[in-house]
Amino acid sequence: MVGRSPSPVDLAGTSGVVRATVHDAEGIHRLVNFWAAQGQMLPRTLGETYENLRDFFVVREGEEVVACGALHITWADLAEVKSLAVREDRQSRGYGRAIVEACHEEGRALGLASLFALTYRPQFFERLGWRLADVMTLPRKVWNECYRCPKFPGCDEIALVIDLRDGAAG
Ligand SMILES: CC(C)(COP(=O)(O)OP(=O)(O)OC[C@H]1O[C@@H](n2cnc3c(N)ncnc32)[C@H](O)[C@@H]1OP(=O)(O)O)[C@@H](O)C(=O)NCCC(=O)NCCS
Known part of the structure; x- marks a missing residue:
């Protein structure tokens, strides 16, 4: 990471970053599909959200999910950060960063x-110490979900990676 230090994250008035429970599934589903409808991420069904619920971290205000993100294990040495979403009116408060750091x-x-x-x-992601990667260098297993993406095979998402062993990741 270069340049200025990251701004402090103020999670006061929220649950902080916590593991999702079944009560969060509908809120996660709403948040992810709000951004999916704008082409910012892949949509998820409510069923998939429940099936992968144990991957999820959330930030709640009261009962409401205002940010979410998941860490999904791909293989022995690799996992994906996915379904990262912050409610539109809660952006730039550090919620996204706090979830990625929990991952x-x-x-x-x-x-x-x-x-x-x-x-x-x-x-x-670069701001959080990640680096750009050639998606072709990632194991073929990461393409698992791509086949059902409306954009497949014309993917224009950008791949990034972070090494957790070098002590750089916060
Ligand atoms: C991308 C997203 C998760 C960021 O969450 P956020 O809570 O608004 O971001 P944060 O406040 O934690 O920002 C962390 C740092 O990244 C920077 N940052 C945030 N969004 C950025 C962007 N679009 N471009 C460049 N820098 C950005 C912030 O300035 C901040 O830097 P700082 O620590 O130096 O102040 C959020 O904007 C979002 O939900 N977007 C729509 C869905 C999406 O695109 N998800 C990602 C799919 S993997």
Whole structure:
């Protein structure tokens, strides 16, 4: 990471970054599909949201999910940060960063070597110490979901990775 230090994250008035429960599934589903409808990420069904619920972190205000993101294990050394979404009127408060940093911590605790993401927001991830990657260098298994993406095979998402072993990730 270069340039100025990251701004402090103020999660006061929220739950902080916590693991999702079944009560969050509809809120996660709404948030992800709000951004999916704008072409910013892949849509998710409510069923998929429940099936992958244990991957998710959320930030709640009261009962409401205002930010979410998931860490999904791909293989022994790799996991994906996905379904990262912050409510439109809660952007730029550090919620996205707090969730990605929780994924870094979880990835390390799980013994993962690195994380990847496919995104239209590469600068957000770069700000958090990630680096651009050639998607073709990622294992073929990461293409698992691509086949059902409306954009397939014309993917224009940008791949980024972070090495969790080099101590750079916060
Ligand atoms: C991308 C997204 C998750 C960022 O969440 P956020 O809570 O608004 O971002 P944060 O406040 O945590 O920002 C963290 C840092 O990234 C920077 N940043 C945030 N969005 C950025 C962007 N689009 N471009 C460049 N930098 C960005 C912030 O300035 C901040 O830097 P700082 O720490 O130096 O102040 C959010 O904008 C979002 O939900 N977007 C729509 C869905 C989406 O694109 N998801 C990503 C799919 S993987």
